[in-house]
Amino acid sequence: MKFIDEAFITVQSGDGGSGCVSFRREKYVPRGGPDGGDGGKGGDVTLVASAERRTLYPFRFKHDFAAERGGGGQGRKKSGRNGADLVIEVPAGTIVRDADSGEIIKDFSQPGESFLAARGGRGGKGNTHFKSSTHRTPRFAQPGEPGEFKQFKLELKLLADVGIVGLPNAGKSTLISVISSAKPKIADYPFTTLVPNLGVVKAGDREPFVVADIPGLIAGAHAGTGLGIRFLRHVERTRILLHLIDASAIDPETPLAAFDTINAEIALYSRSLARKPQLIALNKLDLPGTEERAKAFKAALKKRQKVHLISAATGKGVATLLSDVSRRLDALRHEPPPTPD
Ligand SMILES: Nc1nc2c(ncn2[C@@H]2O[C@H](COP(=O)(O)OP(=O)(O)OP(=O)(O)O)[C@@H](O)[C@H]2O)c(=O)[nH]1
Ligand SMILES: [Mg+2]
Numbered sequence: 479m480k481f482i483d484e485a486f487i488t489v490q491s492g493d494g495g496s497g498c499v500s501f502r503r504e505k506y507v508p509r510g511g512p513d514g515g516d517g518g519k520g521g522d523v524t525l526v527a528s529a530e531r532r533t534l535y536p537f538r539f540k541h542d543f544a545a546e547r548g549g550g551g552q553g554r555k556k557s558g559r560n561g562a563d564l565v566i567e568v569p570a571g572t573i574v575r576d577a578d579s580g581e582i583i584k585d586f587s588q589p590g591e592s593f594l595a596a597r598g599g600r601g602g603k604g605n606t607h608f609k610s611s612t613h614r615t616p617r618f619a620q621p622g623e624p625g626e627f628k629q630f631k632l633e634l635k636l637l638a639d640v641g642i643v644g645l646p647n648a649g650k651s652t653l654i655s656v657i658s659s660a661k662p663k664i665a666d667y668p669f670t671t672l673v674p675n676l677g678v679v680k681a682g683d684r685e686p687f688v689v690a691d692i693p694g695l696i697a698g699a700h701a702g703t704g705l706g707i708r709f710l711r712h713v714e715r716t717r718i719l720l721h722l723i724d725a726s727a728i729d730p731e732t733p734l735a736a737f738d739t740i741n742a743e744i745a746l747y748s749r750s751l752a753r754k755p756q757l758i759a760l761n762k763l764d765l766p767g768t769e770e771r772a773k774a775f776k777a778a779l780k781k782r783q784k785v786h787l788i789s790a791a792t793g794k795g796v797a798t799l800l801s802d803v804s805r806r807l808d809a810l811r812h813e814p815p816p817t818p819d
Contacts, residue, residue, distance in 0.1 A: 483634040483678065485537035486577055492520025492561035494599035494622025495548030497607075501615065502554075512609050514551055517601030517622045518558035521545030524565050525593045527586035529811060531569040533678050534634050535686040545596070548622055551604040558601055566595075569634055577629035595630070599623035636676055637815070638690035639807055641713025643744070644722035645736050646694030646704075649761040651675065652790040653722060654691040657800060668694055669704065674712045681800035687807050690716065697739050700746035710747050717810050718755045719744075720803065725760040725768040725775070725787075733760055733775040750816060755806060759786040759799055 495517025502510025523545045543566055549558030568574075574584040574593065584593040602620035609616055642650045646668030654660050658677025663670050675691040692709040699710070713719060721740060723733045731739075737758070745752040760772050769787075776785050786802065788795035 483534040483636050485534040485541065485632045486629065487537055487541045487543060487566075487632060488627065488629050489523040489564075489566075489596045490542075490544040490627045491523050491596035491598040491625035492545045492547040493625045494518070494520050494601040495550045495558035495561075496621045497602035497604040497619030498551035498553060498556075498558075499605045499617055499619045500553035509615075511614065512605040512616055513553055513555050514604035514606055514619050515553070515556040515558065516551045516604045516607075517620075518548030518551075518560040519601050520548045520598030520622065520625045521561035521563045522594055522598045523596040524563060525568055525572075525574065525584070525586075525595050526565055527570040527572065527589050527591045528567040529570060529589035530685060531567050532639060532807075533569060533636070533686045533688060534572070534632055535678055535680060537632065545598060545625070547625070548599070548601045550622075551601070551619070555604065555606060557604075560601075561598055563598070568632060571634055571637075573633045575631040575633065577631045580631070583630075596626040596628050599625045636678070636688050638676060638713065638716045639687040640679075640689045640718050640720055640803055641716040642689060642691050642720045642722055643695060643713065643740055645696065645724065645731070645740065646670070647727075648694065648722045648724045648736075649790045650691045650694070650722050653761070653788075653796075654689055656790055656793060657681075657796065658689060660691070662691060668696075674709055679800065679803075681797070681804050684801070684804040684808070687804065689720070695740055695743050697743065699743045710744070710751065714748065714751055715816055716754070717816060718757060718803070718806055719751075720799075721756050721758050723758070723760050723775075724762055725771050726762040726765040733771055734778045737775070754816065755810075757786065757799070757802060757806065758783055759788050759795075761788055761790055763787045763794060764789040764792045 498514035500514040545564040546561030570589040600623040605619045651662040660677030662675040696704040
């Protein structure tokens, strides 16, 4: 179980461009003075905390970052171009440590905060600057200042965006195991999951999100029956709940009864949890008889809610469910994180 996301990155700011050695050449001025321009500044590398980022997942694939170097100065006092700055977005909440010493050098608490991670080198001065009464023809210029190279460790305490709730055996752990790299224990007896599992989910091109799989809830959970209450706490700060229901269960627990049981427990536990947006998914649609049960479930829902029909085992319907989750999260992104009541 991993609650901390980590990544190692290297950043290299741009070297300053070198100053230029040049002398004026004009038709009627045989020995023109120096006119070498300055080198441009190298680009900075800046880290910025963004509300759009939720995980350090992108750094699994790209960890070396370099800003552009400054252009060299030119004749006729022309300065070199400044190298472009590089901005790297990290999720708010990211802690930046020196990779060697482990020392914390920046703690991003709010979106919008920025940190100059590597300063671009100054451009070198052109030979114009070195002219003096004794030195009329300086044949030298200043080299650009080198950029900085740094290695950082990024750490992010993962907070789940989505909480999977449902009765024991609904397939919650199976689902998190197929949509993320989490490897929870899965078995066909209730209360297989004893502690929550977190997984980072990457669906298509959208921003990855974090899903929590918690132990199954049962009637009386709010009052301490089963493992329930201790773990509802873990989904209080999620943005949405994914309500997973076993569509194959045989009587007396119809999918609707399962749905109502869980919602009743949630409402008894906390009002803010009951108000949280829910996505509903019926699972195990690979098993016989489930389609009829799904139909009956949809018909019985009072409000016309969307119901996803999935099989965590075969993967059917899972991609559609995930893009729906992503869309819902994107829509909630700019709202403040939920606080328990
Ligand atoms: N046929 C079928 N079986 C499934 C599917 N999803 C899960 N199962 C099975 O259902 C059983 C329970 O799955 P789990 O993922 O452990 O269920 P859970 O909701 O995490 O259960 P608890 O941790 O006890 O709350 C296991 O035997 C799974 O193999 C599915 O889509 N189809
Ligand atoms: Mg489980």
